[in-house]
Amino acid sequence: MTLYLVGIDNGSQSTKVSIFDERGTVVSRGRRPLRPNHTPRPGVVEHPDDDLWTSIGAACREAMASFDGDPGDIAAVGLCTIRFCRALLRADGTLAAPVLSWMDDRVSRPYEHTDPAVARVTTSSGYITHRLTGEFRDTAANYQGAWPIDTDTWQWRDDTGGVPREMLFDLVMPGEVLGTVTASAAERTGLPAGLPVVATANDKAVEALGSGLREPGSLLLSLGTYIAGMTTGSRNVRNATGFWTNFGCVPGEYLYESGGIRRGMWTVSWLRELFGEEVARAAREAGLSPEQYLDDGASRVPAGSDGLMTVLDWLAPTEKPHRKGAFLGFDGRQGRFHLHRSVLEAIALTMVEHAGAMAAELGTEFSRVIVSGGGAEADVMMRIIADVFGLPASRRANNGAALGAAITAGVGLGLFPDADEAAATMLATPEVFTPNPDNHHLYTRLREIHRDITYHTDQIFHRSTTLFG
Template identity: 30%
Template sequence: MTEKDLLLSIDNGTQSLKALVFDACGNLLAKEQVLFTPYFSDRPGWAEQDPFVFWSALCRACQGLLADSGIEKSRLAGVSVTTQRGTVVNLDKEGQPLRPAILWLDQRKCHGQPPLGGAWGLLFKVARLTDTLTYFQSEVEASWIARNQPDVWSRTHKFLLLSGYLNYRLTGRYVDSVGSQVGYLPFDYKRLRWARSWDWKWRCVPVRPAQLPQLVPPGQILGAVSRTASRETGIPEGLPVVAAAADKACEVIGSGSLDPSVGCLSYGTTATVNITHRRYIEPIPLLPAYPSAIPGFHAVEVQVFRGFWMVNWFKEEFGLPEQLAAEKTGVAPEDLFENLIEDVPPGSLGLMLQPFWTPGIRKPGPEAKGAVIGFGDIHTRAHLYRSILEGLAYALREGKERIEQRSKIPICSLRVSGGGSQSDLAMQLTADVFGLPTTRPHLYETSGLGAAIDSAVGLGLHPDFETAVAAMTHTGDRFEPDASNHKLYDALYRKVYKRMYRRLQPLYQKIREITGYPE
């Protein structure tokens, strides 16, 4: 009998979907990637996508992988799904989408929601969190749909995250992982389950319990591949589907970060700093610790919205020479940016960037804008590019310090994953800004590997998560901080960067009042 020793991971990102096959040692044996347009916008600030685009990409990726890689289907032990966070799908009673999915990048607001009254309203007022609650209410996608498309909302049988939609298409069951629940939903992040009936979230989100999927912890089987899904994807019928977690949570364990003293940075479209912790710790009041890819644990996280998306922004706005050169040489424009800044010294000759291109809820607040200060006639676009990388590292260092303050555990080393981790310059810069040894994992596909770790434990290929992470994750290149560079960065961070937001916040508020942007 053929040994079932391989794990299939589905990793649905913002710009592509990957089908990945790993063995029980964490080796990547096969990969198939399908690119798609991230979203379309009928109006400025909207970001939507036909859910069928995601499912079609999954089918094409799996069919291509299983047809061309030489992987024997009979060796597959199970499949797991990890996806982008906060993307929502409305389904009717037949399981068909009622409207395009609203992506996590979407910036529409639903203003004018009734204030929370009663004891909950008083509690938020006393805690001085009323503005934060109002912001939360304006961000709820379900509220926008219910108000602006009441016919769609009245016919919504299930309201799912993208992970729930793909798991439904694979199994025919409305079931999803606890580890994937990151979004504006009535979820109890502390207890890792749907909120209790009296929780304030049910009064701020127009979702009914019956519209939500059943939840199972990461590492447990949530169903099996249906006959229909097998025919469309090529995945064997009956193959167990194991609950994984959202992409960032999977990246953390896929990077080998289980101890809260090991910080995990994700240099992706959204840049984040994470630790895995058994305790529930809110790094910023009312901003929850998200579910970990390990059952019962939490991913304590601080985000920088539009993180390494800013590299793409720079490419589109200032990188025409590199784009033209890339077309001639076949080298990625991002690789040419490395050459662009090789002569720019650490600190960018005093050019300091605050990477608040997209505002947040608190620290920075909804009034925040990006800022660049310190310009002089010596500065070029090369200095601006380096200041982007440095500004992101400063913001993540600030997030690290918030996490340490709340967890009471110092972060002593860093693991970095995501697209930005492929840059040696970005890795060394990170080590220098933080003053900590910084390591990239042995492979780039840490999100898919994290999902495979969940499968490995759930299917018994490893007895527990500690064993699975030790066996399946390995460190790659290690970057030690340069003492002189760290001294310079530390002074700029403490004496300039950390004071920028406080000094500029009143001006941001005035800009918002005068221009109405951001809303």
């Protein structure tokens, strides 16, 4: 008998649900985009209505509708949701207010109890756990930042920072069962009633596990809405300046995250939409998607984009709110494919600096780069990363948070002895891109220029912010 595992990956732009067999093969999947965030004023970014639960329900139904196996052979579901969100719930577990996005300024501050209708405060994973199981339980590994959690013990601190303990969910470790799918949740999702729901971690840690990040000598580049560089270890490193420490997807392990790029791959999508119907029409005529059309054109642009450079602050860092995105270096040689390639190069050039700072502080060196997320599907992006870093860059066909969630569920139920064995069994063989020496030499020289760009643009945007905000 073949057993199956469901992985829920609720990301910033869409919810993806995949059903895997025990070898990690995707046998069914569903996807639903999230609605645009509600941003009524600066600093406020909310998920409209009940969009997270609605998208998860729809993606689960789609995956179950195309599943040819016996639903009784599904062993468990691993739940992974967007990190750094905040959900305010009534006593019955329904939303008292829209879920706050990780981009909302309020989530960077401790919760303030101002609405008497709010009985519970939790993460997105805590909220979805309650919708699936009826339990007020959540993974400890999705709490960081302003939450009153002890990062050594993975439990609530004695001093909960003014939040009454009864308002907080009970914490469990990754791999523990949160509860089982209720009859009402089964009707909403199509998942079998009584199916165990297993705790995972924050979405980056789950993605790291599902991408094969298991040793300190590897760097994972996660090409999502937020682009991060990550490695792993067993030390709870405090007060680092070149990275920060987050919970890992395995109890007792930590995920080290470098500085990142806000609205990273979102910027790629933004540029594609800006090109509009002209690119869409050309792509149709070539028998390609707009993404493939732009990637194909960018692959024919020389390394360095003929001098076109991009500053990727389409969403400014919170500590430097004056920053803006910019394209620099137009001289008439460049066209749409240069713009596209320049954004991809800026991603790699920015992240090689962040990764270098993290490696130096950890006292390690990276020997390879693992790439995950939607951006990893483009060969041109993989080649740029290999050339900029001067290291082999690998991707897997079945990587990502959905697989990491399924791996965690399998380990939690005892289908595998540990995460290493589960990853070795369920992860596909990686495709490896080796660096081009000439391109690496050029990018090494370009790094010296690129790392100084914001020093100069900061002066301009400091002044223009007084006019335009």
